[in-house]
Amino acid sequence: MIETPRIKVCGLTRAQDAHDCARLGVDAIGLVFYPDSPRHVTLEQARAVVAALPPFVSVVALFVDPAPAQVEAVLAAVPVDMLQFHGDESPDFCRAFQRPYLKAVRVRPGLDLLDYAGRHAGARGLLCDAFVPGQAGGTGATFDWRLLPPALPLPLILSGGLDPENVTDAIRRVRPAAVDVSSGVETAKGIKDAAKIAAFISGVHDASV
Numbered sequence: 001m002i003e004t005p006r007i008k009v010c011g012l013t014r015a016q017d018a019h020d021c022a023r024l025g026v027d028a029i030g031l032v033f034y035p036d037s038p039r040h041v042t043l044e045q046a047r048a049v050v051a052a053l054p055p056f057v058s059v060v061a062l063f064v065d066p067a068p069a070q071v072e073a074v075l076a077a078v079p080v081d082m083l084q085f086h087g088d089e090s091p092d093f094c095r096a097f098q099r100p101y102l103k104a105v106r107v108r109p110g111l112d113l114l115d116y117a118g119r120h121a122g123a124r125g126l127l128c129d130a131f132v133p134g135q136a137g138g139t140g141a142t143f144d145w146r147l148l149p150p151a152l153p154l155p156l157i158l159s160g161g162l163d164p165e166n167v168t169d170a171i172r173r174v175r176p177a178a179v180d181v182s183s184g185v186e187t188a189k190g191i192k193d194a195a196k197i198a199a200f201i202s203g204v205h206d207a208s209v
């Protein structure tokens with residue numbers, strides 16, 4: 001019996017997409033505070049997205065090697081539940097904000113994921129994403145799931161190129177605690193599609209039957 005993983009949709013920019021995510025049963029949404037991303041949101045946009053959510057849908061604020069002041073500015077302005085560090089942040093840096101956080105890692109051959117997870121033992125989960133040279137994330141690329149060790153000391157959040165077509169197989173193979181998707185439920189970067197989100201969620205549930 002496969003336990004149904006939690007679902008996070010990342011890279012929202014619009015209130016209507018937040019509303020759709022909540023309506024369809026998404027557990028968490030991600031807001032990208034990385035200026036180089038096409039899905040980057042301003043504080044004002046972020047507040048509008050969060051305001052469209054009912055209680056009990058978590059808000060994750062995503063950064064890539066930010067200055068501490070940038071994180072503090074978001075925390076002061078937007079009600080977020082969790083941070084996500086998607087760059088080369090050290091464990092000490094991630095812990096400094098005294099908030100629950102996810103650590104993202106871009107999986108590639110030769111990377112010792114057990115060692116990486118051990119160093120980031122303070123994280124609430126390890127988000128495993130694809131490695132695409134020169135791109136920090138949100139690439140729509142998958143990675144070789146066989147590179148994942150059979151057991152990690154942190155909850156595994158599977159990410160990278162997931163979509164309604166491959167998510168059932170991905171869950172059956174990897175058995176993650178959660179799945180994270182961005183490109184696979186979009187019509188354009190930062191523009192989510194309710195039908196694709198619904199199909200993705202259906203694919204997640206199909207893994208358990």
Ligand SMILES: O=C(O)c1ccccc1NCC(=O)[C@H](O)[C@H](O)COP(=O)(O)O
Binds near residue numbers: 011040136141
């Ligand atoms: O989404 C972005 O534009 C982004 C930019 C820089 C760093 C991270 C970014 N997104 C992180 C996410 O959590 C994505 O959901 C994850 O990379 C998977 O994206 P995708 O392969 O498009 O589903």
